[in-house]
Amino acid sequence: MSQYRIMVIDDEKIVCDMAKMSLEQEGYIVETFLNAEPALSRLKEKRFDVVVTDYKMKGIDGMEVLRAVKRLYPDTEVIMITAFANLDTLIEALRGEVHDFFPKPLKIKELKSSIQRALNRKR
């Protein structure tokens, strides 16, 4: 069986590093990006199964990442992380067909099971 590809976008380096270390334990291929622009160009050349993105970032924000991913690969799942979720953000994310929505501080176990659910659904 081929390995699943996971992309993590967050402007905090530690989030990227820790997510990569932890997710690689589950046997995923993980690529991380500190901002959305190079991440989106990478997506154009390579399909990922799940994209985990921060909501609040300089330049392109999480919501735009969600839309861009869905345009490119409708069945790639997007998981969004945000420090402050208000109802409007949540509704906008749901309409953009976000797979899951996590507040900070992030629980890695919950993230992992969410990714697992997303991958199961695709199967």
Add this chain to the structure above:
Amino acid sequence: MKIEQKIILSNIFNVALIVLIGIFAFQNLNLILTKLRFVEIADDLNASFLEMRLSEKNYFLYHDESALSDIRKKIDDTAKSIELAKDDIIRVIGEKNLQEQELYLKEYSEVIEEVRRAKSDDIQLEAKLRAEGKKLKGFSESITRLERNAVNDIISNSKRILFYSFWAILITAVVVSHFVSQRILRSLREIERQAKSISEGNFNKIEGIKSNDEFGSVIAAINSMSGELRNREEQLIQSKKLASIGVLTAGVAHEITNPLNNISMIVQTYTELYKKLSSEERIDFMNKVGKEAERIKEVVQNLLDFSRLRKPDLKETDINMVIEKSFKLMRNTIEVSNIDVKLNLDDGLLHVFIDEHQIQQVLVNIISNAVQAMPEGGNLFISTMTGKDKDFIEISIADTGKGIPPEFLPHIFDPFFTTKGEGGTGLGLSVSYGIIKNHKGGIRVESEVGVGTTFIIELPVCKSSGQNKV
């Protein structure tokens, strides 16, 4: 003396002068009237004397007895007239002259009697009568002439006195009103200057004008107003800070949540991978936790610095040393940003009286603004020099960054004004401004879009301070 008192005094002076002149003019007029009345009476008398002498001539020429009785009658009439106007006459020519006049009249009357009794041509008697008549008429005429001259003198004297008084009143009025208005204008100008300076936000006390007049009270009122404004301004700044805490909370929460999330992620990963990690990796993880905790502490410290109105802890300090320390703090940031720094510090500067940490805060703030203004790298010039006013030293921090648009320049020291979007709280320069102002210094900015920005800080030198060893 109060201005009001000065004006009243000068008015009293003028009014007194006018009243005196009035009294003087009134008395002169009365005198002139009396004298004129006398001159009128004297003219009548002179006419009578003339008639007497005519009759006298007639008698000698024609020996007309009736001429003598005419003279007799005239003498009686004249004596009666003199008796009637006696008071007026005495008042003008004095009792002695009147007595003399009456004596001459009596002598003349006696000679007339002698002539009547003699009833013959006596040449001696005729000559005596002529002489007496001449004396009588001559005396009366000379007194009349004297009085006419006196009237003329009084009139020309009055004219002269009125002329001088007119000028005295005019000059007093002009001089006094000139001095009073000069004083008022000078004080008004000073007050206007101070009011303008207060409206620009310098709530200084007016000093150097000591005045016991109305301006003293105005100055006291302005001083108390500016003191009150200063208090209010401090309260306002404090309450603005409190009001801003709501705005700040979101920013601060975001600032804290990120390192907190990092710590949480490190801890979770650490626990999960504990057995697979080497001891170096474990130490590395813990160091990362430490650094993130440090980030949180910094955010909290900044918030505290902002919300607390700390009194500066002033010490005599070498400003160049503070600049070098601040520069060391920033060196790393500056180097990774590809910025060349040129320090040009004047060794001969006088010491300043400052809170080193607060000034360092200001310098770090301005330097980091400069670094952020040059994302592509550039030059940063930091220099110190003695100010144009020798009581101040100047610190100049110039960058070759993107510059500040002219429409933003007036607002850059306003609290919560930021051009950095969400990246800035808009408090850095506002707090810096407050710190420099607390040090009785000044901070200003010159900027041109596309060329760069220069911040100039002025700090007062320490009185009786030591100089740097050159």
